[in-house]
Amino acid sequence: MPDRNDKLTVALKKHFGFDKFKGNQEAIIQNLLDEKDTFVLMPTGGGKSLCYQLPALLMGGTAVIISPLIALMKNQVDAMRNFSEEDGVAHFINSSLNKAAIEQVKGDILSGKTKLLYVAPESLTKEENIDFLRQIKISFYAIDEAHCISEWGHDFRPEYRRIRPIVTEIGKHPIIALTATATPKVQLDIQKNLGMVEADVFKASFNRENLFYEVRSKTNNVDKDIIKYIKSQGHKSGIIYCLSRKKVEEFAEILQTNNINALPYHAGLDANTRSANQDAFLMEQVDVIVATIAFGMGIDKPDVRYVIHYDMPKSLEGYYQETGRAGRDGGEGKCIAFYSFKDLQKLEKFMQGKPVAEQEIGKQLLLETAAYAETALCRKKVLLHYFGEEYKVRNCGNCDNCVNPKKQVEAKDLLLTALEAVVALKEKFKTDYVINILRGKETSEIETYEHQDLEVFGSGDDADEDTWNAVIRQAIIAGYFDKDIENYGLLKITKKGKDFLKKPVSFKITTADEEDLEDDDNIDDVVVKGGGGGSAVDPVLFSIMKDLRKKMAKNNNVPPYVIFQDPSLEAMATIYPITMEELQNIPGVGAGKAKRYGAEFLQIIKKHVEENEIERPEDLRVRTVANKSKLKVAIVQAIDRKVALDDLAESKGIDFAELLNEVEAIVYSGTKINIDYFLHEVIDEDHLDDIFQYFQEAESDDLEEAINELGEYSEDEIRLVRIKFISDMAN
Known part of the structure; x- marks a missing residue:
């Protein structure tokens, strides 16, 4: 008799088309099937939804999924219906439905068809809905986006605080709470509020290996930078986050003016426009959405290739959640944030007038964001530390600080001077005033207080304003200064600062490169490592x-990825399935999907195979393809088998330079290959390191520039190492 785990894997294949579970999905699902309260911390793209979707299909009754956004519910319901042959399997009840539609939903639930019912917390509080839910058999409650419960969470929703008393009123059943971001503090807050402190906690690693994190100085050219970046990405999907609705609309218009297919999204748009713009993005009718953080919570679009923050968010949790919408399919995902400390100061000013406790929380969250933006450490290390996870890799190779380490300078004496100035000013002034004193700037305010006579006046005139701002800002982040919350912005010296005055220790600051600050056209010079889509x-x-998928999506009025995700199409374009049985062996293709959509795909695959005389040996890792690509495929296969490149060129009847042309085309198109076996045979280790380091530091990969710069090495050596560099760092 098969054990429980085998049965679960069979069910996973049958309903969702996957052969195995990701991470700790299986343990979570089993815990819920055992009717135990379950708390799940799993990053975006980790497969959170499956943790309640599969148990809902397997358990008797209907699972009640409490979800914060109407758009998210519709998205999830569409996805579930596409996995199943029965449309009634999933429904939602919210304010967008009329009375007749609600009656239809209730009829399906009472008949036993519906396994998942999505409700908004606001709908849950309505008396008629509470009465109805009391009549039905509930398998469990799932609280999605559970961080909305916590005041320390980045999307706090007061109505989420009322969930526990309402579910108690409806009837006691197991609860699964799920979130993609929660610090230990937020986690405890959620568990306390839901009355599930004793729940079994499943925490997946927050490390998203395929995401590349980068923070750029925000200059006057930020619009140009973003436009240039988007245009370099072709028609890949991207999200641009702005903090204000006004900026969203303005920037969407700027993008449109520059022939970029973009639309705005924010809570101030009417519901129809908002819904139409979101659908246009999901259906791939537009490439870019410019949005406030209202967009994207739980939106299951797997192939967003970049997320750009026009403004730094108010918290690192918000930032992590928003960047997590990139590369959910495991493919390429670039996360670029534009940072200006002045933006964070503005956000801090907006908090004035709020209760002191709320200001304190907000201020702490902003400080953590500034620390992340200004750090010289690996960004993944800083992010994961914030979520209570230790990242032990020294260099992730997948963030700007690891790929292009920042310069750090010793600033012990500067900090000492700043601390002495704050002491002399009796901790009664703000940063700008302190900097004016340090630089010896005679303003009318300084003359009023007669502070030009102080000994510290002009004591720091050898450093400019930007340097002093960096010193004080990074000293605040390091805990030497604090800002008085009651009297907004007054610089205070902490105990750590007082200790430093008695016994100074090393204090290094990160300085922005002049090129970053002045900016020119070199905005795409950072080499990105990470999974490549397609x-x-x-x-x-x-x-x-992809064209067929788009057409079918339009006819079925669903996003293209709901039909088949990119990894499934990639597998089809590698394995060439031509029967229903073969199609169901493709990752992500279950029986329901194969039956619903498979026939047309099999038809075009079969036609393509016949027209191009493609061989389909099942054991070949890389298939032969249309004639034009045969040489490239043969080269990749030979390199996989570690054939010496000079022998390979001879066997193909081409000279060595021609072979290098082909290999360069392969790596520049995004395919990762490993020629280390050949390099170690033909190039001295020190020479290899020299050339590799040159490309790490060079502003372009131009061959002529490299030959001029690296005069002692041959063109072939330089080209070979450049191939390794592009493959290692970019693919």
Whole structure:
């Protein structure tokens, strides 16, 4: 008799088309099937939804999923219906439904068809809904986006605080709470509020290996930088986050003026426009959404290739959640934030007038954001530390600080001078005033207080304003200064600062490169490492299938990825399934999906195979493809088998330079290859390191520039190491 785990894997394959669970999904699902309260911390893209979708299908009764956004509910319901042959399997009840639609939903639930019912917390409080839910058999409650419960969470929703008393009133059943971001403090707050302190906690690693994190100085050219970046990405999907609705609309208009297919999204738009703009993005009718943080919570679009923050968010949790919307399919995801400390100061000013406790929370969250933006450490290390996780890798190779380490300078004497100035001013002035004193700037305010006569006046005139701002800002982050919350912004010296005055220790600050501050056209020079989207062996077939998917999506009025996700299409363009049985062996293709959509895909794959005389040996890792690509495929296969490159060129009847042209084309198109076995045979280790380091530090990969700069090495050596560099760092 098969054990429970085998049964779960069979059910996973049957309903969702996957052969195995990700991370700790299986343990979470089993815990819920055992009717135990369950708390799940799992990053975006980790497969949170499956943790309640599969148990809902397997358990008797209906699971009640409490979810914060109407758009998210519709998205999830569409996805569930596409996994199943029965449309009634999932429903939602919210304010967008009329009375007749609600009666239809209730009819399906009472008939036993519905396994998942999505409700907003506001709908849950309505007396008629409470009465109805008391009549039905409930399998469990799932609280999605559970961080909305916590005042320390980044999307605090007061109505989430009322969930516990309401579910108690409806009837006691197991609870699963799920969130993609929660610090230990937020986690405890959620558990206390839901009365599930004793719940079993499942915490996945918050490390998203495929995401590249980068923070850029925000200059006057930020609009140009973003436009240039978007245009370099072709028609890939991207999200731009702005903090204000006004900026969202303005910037969406700027993008449109620059021939970029973009739409705005924020809570101030009427519901129809908002819904239409979101659907246009999901259906791939537009490439870019410019949005406030209202957009994207739980939106299951797997192929967002970049998330850009026009403004730094108010908290690191918000930042992590928003960047997590990139690369959910495990493919390429670039996260770029534009940072200006002045932006955070503005946010701090907006908090004035709020209760002191709320200001204190907000101020702490902003400080953590500033610390992340200004750090010279690996960004992944800083982010994961924030979520209570230790990241032991020294260099992630996937953030700007690891790829291009920041310069740090010793600033012990500068900090000492700043502390002495604050002491002389009796801790009664703000940063700007302190900097004017240090630089010896005679303002009318300084003359009023007669502070030009103080000994510290002009004591720091050898450093400019930007340096002093960096010293004080990073000293606040390091805990030497504090800002008085009651008297907004007055600089105070902490105990750590007083200790430093008695016994100074090393204090290093990060300084922005002048090139970063002045900015020019070199905005795309950072080399990105990470999974690349679209790594199908047969790009022609992949493209044909994407067109078919788009057409079917339009006819079925669902987003393209609901039909088949990119990794499934990539596998089809590699394995060439031509029967229903073969199609169901493709990752992400279950029986329901194969039956619903498979026939047309099998038809075009079969036609493509016949027209191009493609061999389909099941054991070949890399398939032969259309004639144009045969040489490239043969080269990749030979390199996989570690054939010496000079032998390979000879066997193909081409000279070595021609072979290098082909290999360069392969790596520049995004395919990762490993020629280390050959490099170690033909290039001295020190020479290899020299050339590799040159490309790490160079502003471009131009071959002529490299040959001029690296005169002692041959062109072939430089080209070979450049191939390794691009493959290692960019693919």
